[in-house]
């Protein structure tokens with residue numbers, strides 16, 4: 102196990118990843134050697150999780166129910182804190198607990214647990230089973246540790262949500278503008294004249310072309326709050342699996358205009374990695390080059406279509422393709438904190454314990470997770486309640502929020518509330534911001 106990853110987790114817990122080592126290292130030690138205690142203001146005692154012979158084996162998995170320290174569940178160690186010579190000694194192993202969540206350790210050990218798309222289901226995860234998936238538990242450990250440190254030891258955390266990413270995956274920019282769309286339009290009994298208009302007329306007529314309305318909603322929030330960005334993830338073709346449909350041509354006039362619309366407003370454009378490249382991650386590089394060619398600029402962010410970043414080590418391919426930040430880390434079937442944190446974190450490979458260069462921006466809430474019958478199946482009221490609960494939990498730790506709303510979720514539909522919910526959530530959000 103590399104010392105580097107453990108040191109990184111210590112700095113992450115303190116919210117000090119940007120600070121030089123010598124500015125925080127004496128604040129939090131990770132040792133059970135009493136001779137070392139006096140070097141630190143606080144010390145977490147290792148529980149044995151990282152020990153050779155234990156790490157990577159099934160008996161290293163935490164047992165339910167979890168023990169709690171000051172109301173917070175932790176995965177390893179004992180709920181005891183003592184003071185020895187002015188140093189707080191914490192026997193709850195918050196370093197191993199945070200590492201377990203941040204590194205997707207559970208997904209490595211439970212390879213046999215996957216849904217039909219090869220994804221680890223949120224409902225099977227320890228955070229869900231232990232009842233804390235909608236809490237950024239690692240960030241909450243950080244708040245707790247600060248209480249054990251002398252005041253002013255660290256820069257203060259923001260009071261409120263620090264940063265918001267309003268993100269959109271462009272899976273289907275249009276419903277009726279392809280030849281298949283024309284056939285669909287006729288099948289939907291929209292009439293020949295209207296169907297031809299959909300195919301050949303202005304894109305604004307298409308029900309999925311909700312971009313002006315979407316950007317206006319986003320703009321209202323970004324005008325109000327400086328700590329807010331808008332991003333869009335485009336598919337770059339390349340995927341030949343049924344779940345990669347509909348495919349669209351980035352060089353077509355419609356897609357060039359759409360890319361122009363996003364770029365003209367200074368929005369971030371990222372790669373929506375195809376379902377097929379999720380199965381064969383080495384294809385990601387080609388898709389990235391294709392998108393860069395089409396949008397005439399470099400692309401350094403990504404999110405997997407269907408959130409199909411399957412195995413923890415698959416993400417190495419993103420690094421090799423030159424992606425710097427990926428935002429696939431949410432569960433498709435449950436909203437909340439797949440990595441146990443709301444903050445962007447460096448990739449840790451649980452198999453090797455090595456730190457990668459890729460940054461993972463946690464995805465907090467995906468629109469269809471709330472409503473889809475395969476996922477949470479919530480009605481409007483419940484969905485809004487759960488989303489606001491998550492906003493509140495991030496506000497309390499001064500963390501970050503990433504929303505994913507698809508353009509077609511904003512299309513009018515009699516049985517979908519997602520468009521209305523998006524507008525209502527963005528209206529409510531300023532009260533939670535830092």
Ligand SMILES: [Zn+2]
Nearest residue numbers: 270272406407
């Ligand atoms: Zn997608």
